[in-house]
Amino acid sequence: GYFGVETSTGLTDFQRNYGLVTDGTCGPETLKALTRLSPMVQGGAPNAMRAESRIRAAGPNLSDKVIVIDISRAHNLPDAHSETSDIIVKDLAQRIAGRFGATGVSAYLTTSSFGSADLQEERERARFANELRADLLIAIALDYSENPEAKGISAYFFGDTNHDTWSTTGEKLAGLIQREIVARTGMTNLRSHAKTWDLLRMTRMPAMWMDIGYVSSSADMARLQDASQRDLIAEAIVVATQRFYLTPEEDEETGRLNYADIKAKLREFPAQVGPGDPSSGDPSSGESALGD
Structure with missing residues (x-):
């Protein structure tokens, strides 16, 4: 906070x-x-209990949720890799938004100006998500390392280990998304970690940051430049988000639930998808800078 x-x-x-x-x-x-x-409360963590209660009160359906998908940029990303990172992350964000839109989610895409990792812009995007009263914020980025052997995906949520404070719901969302992507793609699992980054610290809703690979890794880039792999990642994120709202009794094992299952649930509980919304309709809708 x-x-x-x-x-x-x-x-x-x-x-x-x-x-x-x-x-x-x-x-x-x-x-x-x-x-x-x-x-006033003995036993357990009161903040975690209240946060979990709010999630349960929101209901299991995605159809009425507002989700911000942030096209982020690694803070250490060299300018030479900015364009490649932006193209891949934007394309993936559009695929995620398309799938969310088809389930009735109001999906909003946010990003900073091209090639910028300015912290002030990051704070403004957090403020936008707060003003929107979004239910979730999911930030997507590509990491970078001087070591060309570094590869894999990692997830982040708000947490300050020095003061023993963290977002339990952000941690839950980050873990679900991380595990679903690994189960579908086989990418190296670098697990989820607590960070005090502004985009995670200043948002009031559960928020997570996903590094979907290393732009400096030939292995990761070979996967991410494949449209079918980006589709798998997009589906994993939507499925993990659905699982986030399910009760333990309703939840599925990692890797078992798929996008078709979520659409089938919508047929049981029909939702209105706003006409003319660029994020609604077919999952592959939206302009793709990388093609299909």
């Missing part, structure tokens, strides 16, 4: 109710007062 308007208002209210000077500053006296508060 971050110290924004809502946190400032909450801090001022606490100071007023506790009889402290209401200066909106978390100084020594305020910190001392906070440490005197006794926990």
Whole structure:
């Protein structure tokens, strides 16, 4: 999280109710007062329990969800690889949006200006997702390494190991997407990790960042330049998102649920897909810079 308007208002209210000077500053006296508060819940993690309750309350169907798909860029990406990264990631994002749209999801694509990994633009995209009241944010990027042998996919969610705080729902979403992609593509599993990146830290909804391979790896690039592999990754992300909303009783094992199963569920519970939405309709809709 971050110290924004809502946190400032909450801090001022606490100071007023506790009889402290209401200066909106978390100084020594305020910190001392906070440490005197006794926990109201014993056992388990209250924040995690509340977050999971919100997910259950949202219901299992994707048809009413709002999802932001962020076309991201590795912070260490050299300019020489920017165009290749942008083309592949944009194409994949469009395939994901097409599949989401066909299930009734309102999918929004966001990105920074070409060739930029500017942190201010990243914060603005997080702010857009918050203003949209999106249910989820899924960021897609290509990683880079000076070591040409480095390859594989990795997922990230908000977490600060120094302060023992993290997004449990972001961790769950990242893990599901990571495992579904590995099960379908056989790409090297670099697992999921906690990060304090702005796009993950400043978003209010469950958010994850997916590095779908290394632009510096010939093995990863051979896969990602194959349209059928990009289709597999797109399907894996949609399936993992559906699993995110299923109860443990409804959930399937990794790699078993597919896009056709999700469409079949829609026939049981019909949803309205907005006409004229470029992300709706056939999964392969949308302009592809790489072709089919």
